[in-house]
Amino acid sequence: MSDLIPVRVAEIEQISSIIKQFTFVADEKPLPPFSAGSHVVVQMEGEGKRFRNAYSLISNPADSSHYRIAVRLQERSRGGSQFMHGEFRPGDRLFISPPANMFLPDWQARHHILIAGGIGITPFLSYGYELEQRQASFEVHYVYRNAETGAFREALTERFGNRLYCYSGERPDFYTLLGHQPLGTHVYVCGPEAMIQDVKATASALGWSPQRVHYEAFTAPQPGKPFVARLSRSQQDVAVAGDTPLLDALEAHGLEIPNMCRGGVCGQCKTSVVDGDIEHRDAFLDDQEKASQRCIMPCVSRSASDYLVLDL
Amino acid sequence: MQLAPRDTQAFRGQFTYRNSPEAVRRFPFPFPEDDYMYSVNTEPHTLPGPKGSVYEHMLDIDEHYLCETAERAMVLEEDPARCLAMPHMEQACWDLLEFVMTHYAQDYPEHFSFTQQGDQCEWINRPLGIHQTFVMGDASTLPMPPMEFIGRQMQGDFALLDQRDADLFMDAGVITSPADWSLAFDAGMSFKQWHGPVPLAHEMGIFDRVLKYLCAIQVGSPIRRLNWTMTIHPRMDSSPETYHQWGADRTTITPENVGRDVFLRVELQTLVRMPRSHALFFGIRTYLISMDDLTTNKAWAKRLHRVLANLPEALVDYKGMTRYRDTVVEWLSEYDHELQPQT
Amino acid sequence: MQHNALPDDDRIKSRPIYVTPEHPATANYYVCVAEPDAVNLIMKHVAPIDKHRTPFHFIICADRADAPPAGLPSEWQNVPLQCCDRDALSTTLATQLETLTQGCHVIVAGSEAFLWDVHTLALAHGLLDAEITLLPSADNARRVFCTHCRFMSEPVTASPTRCQGCGLTLEVRDHFSRRLGAYMGVRIDAEVPGEVPREEVFDS
Numbered sequence: 102m103s104d105l106i107p108v109r110v111a112e113i114e115q116i117s118s119i120i121k122q123f124t125f126v127a128d129e130k131p132l133p134p135f136s137a138g139s140h141v142v143v144q145m146e147g148e149g150k151r152f153r154n155a156y157s158l159i160s161n162p163a164d165s166s167h168y169r170i171a172v173r174l175q176e177r178s179r180g181g182s183q184f185m186h187g188e189f190r191p192g193d194r195l196f197i198s199p200p201a202n203m204f205l206p207d208w209q210a211r212h213h214i215l216i217a218g219g220i221g222i223t224p225f226l227s228y229g230y231e232l233e234q235r236q237a238s239f240e241v242h243y244v245y246r247n248a249e250t251g252a253f254r255e256a257l258t259e260r261f262g263n264r265l266y267c268y269s270g271e272r273p274d275f276y277t278l279l280g281h282q283p284l285g286t287h288v289y290v291c292g293p294e295a296m297i298q299d300v301k302a303t304a305s306a307l308g309w310s311p312q313r314v315h316y317e318a319f320t321a322p323q324p325g326k327p328f329v330a331r332l333s334r335s336q337q338d339v340a341v342a343g344d345t346p347l348l349d350a351l352e353a354h355g356l357e358i359p360n361m362c363r364g365g366v367c368g369q370c371k372t373s374v375v376d377g378d379i380e381h382r383d384a385f386l387d388d389q390e391k392a393s394q395r396c397i398m399p400c401v402s403r404s405a406s407d408y409l410v411l412d413l
Numbered sequence: 414m415q416l417a418p419r420d421t422q423a424f425r426g427q428f429t430y431r432n433s434p435e436a437v438r439r440f441p442f443p444f445p446e447d448d449y450m451y452s453v454n455t456e457p458h459t460l461p462g463p464k465g466s467v468y469e470h471m472l473d474i475d476e477h478y479l480c481e482t483a484e485r486a487m488v489l490e491e492d493p494a495r496c497l498a499m500p501h502m503e504q505a506c507w508d509l510l511e512f513v514m515t516h517y518a519q520d521y522p523e524h525f526s527f528t529q530q531g532d533q534c535e536w537i538n539r540p541l542g543i544h545q546t547f548v549m550g551d552a553s554t555l556p557m558p559p560m561e562f563i564g565r566q567m568q569g570d571f572a573l574l575d576q577r578d579a580d581l582f583m584d585a586g587v588i589t590s591p592a593d594w595s596l597a598f599d600a601g602m603s604f605k606q607w608h609g610p611v612p613l614a615h616e617m618g619i620f621d622r623v624l625k626y627l628c629a630i631q632v633g634s635p636i637r638r639l640n641w642t643m644t645i646h647p648r649m650d651s652s653p654e655t656y657h658q659w660g661a662d663r664t665t666i667t668p669e670n671v672g673r674d675v676f677l678r679v680e681l682q683t684l685v686r687m688p689r690s691h692a693l694f695f696g697i698r699t700y701l702i703s704m705d706d707l708t709t710n711k712a713w714a715k716r717l718h719r720v721l722a723n724l725p726e727a728l729v730d731y732k733g734m735t736r737y738r739d740t741v742v743e744w745l746s747e748y749d750h751e752l753q754p755q756t
Numbered sequence: 757m758q759h760n761a762l763p764d765d766d767r768i769k770s771r772p773i774y775v776t777p778e779h780p781a782t783a784n785y786y787v788c789v790a791e792p793d794a795v796n797l798i799m800k801h802v803a804p805i806d807k808h809r810t811p812f813h814f815i816i817c818a819d820r821a822d823a824p825p826a827g828l829p830s831e832w833q834n835v836p837l838q839c840c841d842r843d844a845l846s847t848t849l850a851t852q853l854e855t856l857t858q859g860c861h862v863i864v865a866g867s868e869a870f871l872w873d874v875h876t877l878a879l880a881h882g883l884l885d886a887e888i889t890l891l892p893s894a895d896n897a898r899r900v901f902c903t904h905c906r907f908m909s910e911p912v913t914a915s916p917t918r919c920q921g922c923g924l925t926l927e928v929r930d931h932f933s934r935r936l937g938a939y940m941g942v943r944i945d946a947e948v949p950g951e952v953p954r955e956e957v958f959d960s
Contacts, residue, residue, distance in 0.1 A: 104633060133632055133633065133688050134688040134689050135632070135688055135689070136688065136689055136690065136691040162689060163689075199631060199632045199633040199634075200631075200632055200688070201631045201632070202691055205576070205577075205691050207577060208501055209501060209577070210882075211882045279858070280857075281857045281858075282857055282858040283857060283858065283882070284853060284854075284856055284857060284858055284860065284881060284882040284883065285858075285881070285882020285883070286858050286882075307784075307858070307859050308781075308782050308783050308784055308858075308859040308861070309858060309859065310884050310886040310887055311886075312578055312884050312886060313858075313884065361629070361631065367629070368625075368629070369629060494906070595903050595940070597903075597906065598901055598903060598931070598933055598936070598940050599933070600935065601933070601934070601935040602770065602933065602934075602935075605769050605770075606769065606770040606934070607770070608769070609768045609769040609770025609771070609930075609931050609932075610768060610770070610929075610931050615769050653903040653904075653940070653942050654903055654904060656903070656904075656942055656943055656946045657904065657924065657943045657946045659946075660943070660946025660947040661946065661947055661948070661949070663947050664947055664948060736947065
């Protein structure tokens with residue numbers, strides 16, 4: 102993983118009762134410019150624990166004087182979002198990873214359809230600036246349960262006007278939405294897994310090539326049973342608590358493992374397994390790799406028993 | 414670092430190109446072993462690199478800067494299609510311009526200066542006598558398109574690769590010193606397609622692994638690798654386009670002229686993620702060293718002898734060395750008197 | 757349809773592999789483009805599709821805008837049919853594609869260079885590679901891009917060949933550009949002028 106960037110919290114804005122917006126400015130070297138759809142990994146220390154969570158950048162890619170993210174308070178959280186909502190203050194110093202992008206718009210598309218579920222709107226906030234700058238054709242479909250989760254609707258109505266469609270407490274009819282789109286349309290989905298699957302299935306039924314369907318799942322690591330990770334090369338044991346991802350536990354132990362998304366999709370943290378039953382929770386390994394029990398994505402996956410032996 | 418005077422005969426005609434002792438010392442000798450085979454030999458381009466080495470800075474400039482930029486100007490005059498940017502690469506071209514200006518000015522402040530006030534920019538290139546104010550992102554404020562503008566001032570070839578569908582596409586570049594490949598033909602190809610002619614590597618699965626690795630490169634984490642071949646005379650423009658001008662040189666090698674006329678050609682390839690466009694900069698910086706100069710380093714001479722003697726025939730052919738390889742191996746054997754493994 | 761070479765294929769990796777899918781791709785509209793002697797390749801490929809249920813449009817592209825081939829099977833009688841020459845192909849295809857929405861599929865049949873010319877046109881109108889089916893006719897002729905003068909010579913049936921632009925004798929390599937629909941041609945006797953190998957006819 103490359104050098105972390107030191108930043109300061111410049112501003113914190115409460116967007117709704119469960120969504121807070123954080124603006125960061127550079128603390129030493131200037132912030133690098135970024136591409137629409139990028140995310141950063143925010144690293145924070147709290148109560149003897151270190152959190153590393155990935156958040157989409159929502160600010161204008163053309164303006165790297167600051168980075169902005171929006172954090173939804175998660176009910177079943179390992180503490181990262183709770184920590185940010187409860188403990189951060191303007192002026193606080195912390196570290197973020199350089200921006201990485203796994204959700205870049207396809208700029209060859211002739212029309213872009215953005216479909217967001219709740220906090221899944223965040224990558225499209227940076228998309229919007231770039232789409233407008235390039236004078237691209239696009240429409241935004243913002244699906245949310247209520248005013249708390251759909252906190253950006255006013256700001257977006259101002260920015261996008263009649264290119265924005267809001268669905269408060271209802272699900273759009275994806276079949277109608279995707280039908281009769283101009284040739285060269287691409288669709289982008291960010292939100293709950295069920296919504297992503299729904300859009301993918303609908304696009305497929307309409308005869309769309311899968312290459313036209315882009316998605317970013319907001320999978321945060323979920324808690325599980327505690328277990329022990331044995332490092333076969335150094336002959337050391339690492340205790341992995343129930344609410345700690347394996348990757349975090351290995352990093353706390355002093356290991357540096359390449360990573361980028363911390364959500365089981367990018368493949369960077371792939372680690373070889375020598376022994377043990379793996380509970381795969383990622384979206385990167387194929388069926389064969391999962392069945393082999395020879396590799397794991399430690400950012401989200403865990404042991405199915407009480408130990409795992411890793412080739413580390 | 415002293416720049417050699419501009420000389421339009423350095424890489425053609427009289428071939429007046431010469432390496433100073435310092436240039437020979439810092440030459441990126443590419444062989445870590447006595448045998449050469451393809452590998453994923455990339456490594457992080459950690460900066461700053463060893464002081465005085467070709468890896469010290471993000472982009473390397475050396476004493477040949479004026480000669481190479483003059484050579485590029487001549488090639489582009491003869492064949493403008495060596496500079497190509499597809500329309501959708503506009504933003505990548507601006508990324509490139511900002512990237513090069515920033516690093517040249519930061520790492521070679523005696524030669525370059527780059528200041529930005531918001532979008533208002535000022536660029537000074539003292540060796541080439543260029544002083545340009547312009548607005549970042551506004552092509553009308555530059556005398557020519559941004560990639561061409563900065564490309565003419567860079568030492569080394571480069572391509573800008575568009576990343577889409579987990580693949581890389583050769584959609585822009587300035588290629589005036591290729592090791593026998595054509596940008597005009599390869600433009601638009603995907604990663605495996607433009608590597609089509611490379612023997613053996615596909616079967617080894619090299620390109621699958623490399624492609625995945627390259628697509629995962631992030632902003633702030635550049636990587637580099639070395640590639641090599643051989644050239645007769647210090648000819649930078651060894652392109653298929655001009656093949657009928659230099660092809661016959663391969664038949665002119667005798668034991669008497671190996672030292673002077675046979676050159677090891679090494680490419681330092683640098684891969685850097687461009688921040689706004691997400692394109693991948695693929696820098697191809699070429700270094701040339703004659704056999705006479707190379708053999709002043711006895712360890713290099715011995716190793717090169719063994720590498721060439723053991724090189725698989727498919728690679729000898731692909732690298733265009735078929736006609737002269739044996740003569741060069743024989744000439745180098747003088748530097749390798751130890752017992753050699755039977756091949 | 758990716759047309760990418762498989763790892764255990766001996767041939768150069770930039771050459772496309774043509775695999776006719778067992779079943780035609782699912783789509784809500786089909787645009788078929790064929791050279792006259794390849795029309796039946798398309799008809800055979802889309803035979804399973806009910807022409808009354810799914811709209812088709814057929815473009816036949818010839819050297820001259822000939823009359824449509826006689827004796828079309830009855831199921832094709834109501835399919836709109838256009839004939840055009842090579843110069844008009846671009847605008848004819850554009851006019852068709854501009855009326856269509858997402859979910860259409862283009863099927864092309866003819867010589868290799870023709871396939872990729874239409875492929876490039878379709879991409880320019882927003883289609884993806886996966887939305888285009890290529891059916892090559894049994895014709896080994898190649899279009900050759902002369903690296904030296906950039907002229908396109910076709911049809912070329914053997915290597916080496918004389919460039920129709922600058923006259924140099926070219927080795928016709930297997931390195932292929934989909935964008936150009938052409939193989940790379942490089943002077944064969946650059947190293948020893950006059951030393952030209954025996955001509956070899958393309959057998960694939």
